[in-house]
Amino acid sequence: MLSHNGPGGWARRHFLAALAAGPAGAAAAQPLAAHLPEVMARPGGADLPYGLPAPQESYVERTLSTTAGFPVWRTPLQHQRGIITPSGLHFAVHHNGVPDIDPARHVLRLHGLVNKPLRFDLEGLMRYPMVSRVHFLECAGNSAANALSPTALDQTLGDIAGEVSCSEWTGVPLAYLLNEAGLKDGAQWVVAEGADGGSHSRSLPLKALLQDGMVALFQNGERLRPSQGYPMRLFMPGWEGNVNVKWLHRLEVTDAPAYTKDESGLYTQVLADGRIERFAFHMEVKSVITHPSGQQRLPEPHGFYEIAGLAWSGRGRIVRVDVSVDGGRSWAAAQLHGPVLDRAFTRFTLPWQWSGRRADLMSRATDEHGRTQPLRSEWKRRYALHSFNHYNAVQAWRVQPDGRVENVYA
Ligand SMILES: Nc1nc2c(c(=O)[nH]1)N[C@H]1C(S)=C(S)[C@@H](COP(=O)(O)O)O[C@H]1N2
Ligand SMILES: [Mo]
Numbered sequence: 001m002l003s004h005n006g007p008g009g010w011a012r013r014h015f016l017a018a019l020a021a022g023p024a025g026a027a028a029a030q031p032l033a034a035h036l037p038e039v040m041a042r043p044g045g046a047d048l049p050y051g052l053p054a055p056q057e058s059y060v061e062r063t064l065s066t067t068a069g070f071p072v073w074r075t076p077l078q079h080q081r082g083i084i085t086p087s088g089l090h091f092a093v094h095h096n097g098v099p100d101i102d103p104a105r106h107v108l109r110l111h112g113l114v115n116k117p118l119r120f121d122l123e124g125l126m127r128y129p130m131v132s133r134v135h136f137l138e139c140a141g142n143s144a145a146n147a148l149s150p151t152a153l154d155q156t157l158g159d160i161a162g163e164v165s166c167s168e169w170t171g172v173p174l175a176y177l178l179n180e181a182g183l184k185d186g187a188q189w190v191v192a193e194g195a196d197g198g199s200h201s202r203s204l205p206l207k208a209l210l211q212d213g214m215v216a217l218f219q220n221g222e223r224l225r226p227s228q229g230y231p232m233r234l235f236m237p238g239w240e241g242n243v244n245v246k247w248l249h250r251l252e253v254t255d256a257p258a259y260t261k262d263e264s265g266l267y268t269q270v271l272a273d274g275r276i277e278r279f280a281f282h283m284e285v286k287s288v289i290t291h292p293s294g295q296q297r298l299p300e301p302h303g304f305y306e307i308a309g310l311a312w313s314g315r316g317r318i319v320r321v322d323v324s325v326d327g328g329r330s331w332a333a334a335q336l337h338g339p340v341l342d343r344a345f346t347r348f349t350l351p352w353q354w355s356g357r358r359a360d361l362m363s364r365a366t367d368e369h370g371r372t373q374p375l376r377s378e379w380k381r382r383y384a385l386h387s388f389n390h391y392n393a394v395q396a397w398r399v400q401p402d403g404r405v406e407n408v409y410a
Pocket of ligand 2: 138139141
């Protein structure tokens with residue numbers, strides 16, 4: 001049988017070439033889709049065992065930034081139409097690289113304040129009943145560029161706020177595993193640990209895990225990508241990305257949080273009065289206009305355009321998105337497109353007749369608990385000057401008379 005991806009196949013040749021070019025070359029290397037013409041030119045070979053986007057769409061890619069000191073791959077939200085992020089475009093944050101895990105040897109241990117410590121291999125876990133849920137995942141540090149000083153004026157939406165994606169996650173509810181192990185008196189917290197080099201670990205309240213936690217095994221119908229924690233990760237809907245421990249291999253039930261390096265360092269937040277916000281798990285209500293957005297250009301100087309975007313809340317469903325085209329002086333209710341799901345991306349649109357004059361576009365989402373996005377000035381008043389986590393303020397785009405769109409601090 002002909003294999004394109006086996007040893008010596010075209011995919012492998014491409015990767016070897018990218019590796020030979022070094023890390024910088026690898027990042028800048030042409031995407032696999034660029035090799036499609038080569039495949040399609042082969043007689044009778046006009047398709048692949050695992051499909052790829054059209055070569056003409058190969059510019060739709062995650063963007064890599066290493067300024068944080070570790071790789072951050074951002075979703076190009078400005079190209080997303082719909083609520084599901086294609087798996088290959090899911091954002092990724094790796095504090096200790098991506099471990100190469102043999103699924104046949106990977107084991108998840110559950111121990112601590114339990115009656116019966118348990119050990120699950122992948123085969124064993126696969127026999128448990130599973131649930132499927134569509135949820136967004138967002139890094140606490142998403143939109144940091146906007147939270148800090150005005151540095152992101154010439155960036156795309158993905159560059160600014162692409163540390164959020166939305167997928168269908170399928171896996172085993174944590175309650176099944178915790179109840180099987182049996183909880184001892186005093187059990188209050190669970191410390192989750194990953195199998196990556198730095199043993200990424202976070203403490204989570206047991207009660208919330210029993211209600212909502214999942215050991216996710218599938219993403220959009222296929223096994224998790226290595227980038228998302230293959231072969232298993234913790235998933236907590238609506239909570240900051242960091243607690244969703246990838247390459248999960250240990251759950252320890254405890255009576256108190258462990259104050260791990262990952263929760264006491266980067267992922268705390270300093271308030272304006274100097275106090276520190278600890279264990280702020282929820283990602284708050286937020287929205288972004290994807291079309292038009294930063295660095296796009298409206299092709300005609302005036303006329304009809306559909307404003308489109310995505311809204312989400314870590315606390316529940318989106319009930320309303322208001323859009324302004326005059327920098328927040330007046331607002332109109334956008335149309336929400338179903339399905340409107342709990343703690344998931346919700347698509348919104350508003351028809352717009354552009355006069356051709358400079359216009360400042362904004363969106364402001366409200367969730368079912370009546371929480372509404374703050375303005376940037378309101379958000380900045382609450383937190384210390386250098387704080388940037390959990391930034392959910394209104395995003396503004398300026399449309400210039402020549403159709404250019406740029407980030408603006410309104
Ligand atoms: N084991 C492990 N889990 C991890 C991380 C990590 O570096 N190692 N990064 C965390 C951070 S900071 C985020 S935002 C999310 C990102 O999940 P994703 O890469 O699947 O988008 O994973 C979290 N889980
Ligand atoms: Mo993160």
